[in-house]
Amino acid sequence: GAGVSQSPRxxxxxRGQDVALRCDPISGHVSLFWYQQxxxxxxxxxxxxxxxxxxxxxxxxxDRFFAERPEGSVSTLKIQRTQQxxxxxxxxxxxxxxxxxxxxxxxxxxxxxxxx
Amino acid sequence: QQxxxxxxxxxxxxxxxxxxxxxxxxxxxxxxxxxxxxxxxxGPALLIAIRPDxxxxxxxxxxxxxxxxxxxxxxxxxxxxxxxxxxxxCAASLGYGGSQGNLIFGKGTKLSVKP
Numbered sequence: 001g002a003g004v005s006q007s008p009r010x011x012x013x014x015r016g017q018d019v020a021l022r023c024d025p026i027s028g029h030v031s032l033f034w035y036q037q038x039x040x041x042x043x044x045x046x047x048x049x050x051x052x053x054x055x056x057x058x059x060x061x062x063d064r065f066f067a068e069r070p071e072g073s074v075s076t077l078k079i080q081r082t083q084q085x086x087x088x089x090x091x092x093x094x095x096x097x098x099x100x101x102x103x104x105x106x107x108x109x110x111x112x113x114x115x116x
Numbered sequence: 117q118q119x120x121x122x123x124x125x126x127x128x129x130x131x132x133x134x135x136x137x138x139x140x141x142x143x144x145x146x147x148x149x150x151x152x153x154x155x156x157x158x159g160p161a162l163l164i165a166i167r168p169d170x171x172x173x174x175x176x177x178x179x180x181x182x183x184x185x186x187x188x189x190x191x192x193x194x195x196x197x198x199x200x201x202x203x204x205x206c207a208a209s210l211g212y213g214g215s216q217g218n219l220i221f222g223k224g225t226k227l228s229v230k231p
Contacts, residue, residue, distance in 0.1 A: 033217075045220070107152075108159050
């Protein structure tokens with residue numbers, strides 16, 4: 001079956017532009033996470049959805065970052081007025097919340113955002 | 117405050133040798149400790165994971181050793197192969213699924229296995 005997919009894989013934005021990053025989770029997965037991975041660092045949590053509900057957005061670095069999952073499947077991470085410090089790989093992960101044996105999160109390949 | 121500290125930052129091992137990567141955590145409420153492998157341009161992929169009620173878990177060439185009292189856990193890769201060359205991340209999370217399931221990652225270890 002298909003894994004987590006993300007698009008675009010690469011995005012170059014000029015400072016001040018708005019960008020939208022898409023995540024298609026594994027079909028049927030209830031939980032969806034967004035992470036930000038700076039160059040040479042581990043991923044850092046941004047936000048969490050359970051179905052269409054955004055239950056935790058404590059990791060979003062500023063109010064320029066916004067995420068949604070309106071139908072409980074595909075999710076979009078939007079960054080308004082991009083800044084150079086937003087340059088990073090944005091990773092999406094999904095998991096089956098109801099599997100209490102494992103917390104395994106399946107990651108997509110990420111979107112590499114470069115702000116010039 | 118870094119909740120999960122990983123060492124070493126980089127590691128070079130000869131083919132057939134043992135690779136050892138260590139992690140230490142602060143929060144005693146963590147109850148899930150996975151290791152992820154990441155190749156350049158790819159997302160992290162789960163290698164192996166452990167719960168704090170066991171001290172060791174082995175899957176093929178990969179073993180996690182867990183020391184609850186010391187708040188440390190480590191990854192051992194036996195018979196290391198050039199194909200194992202990647203960046204490895206340890207992580208921890210607080211609870212069953214839900215928003216507490218978000219993973220807190222270490223900074224990563226870049227492993228190079230020389231032929």
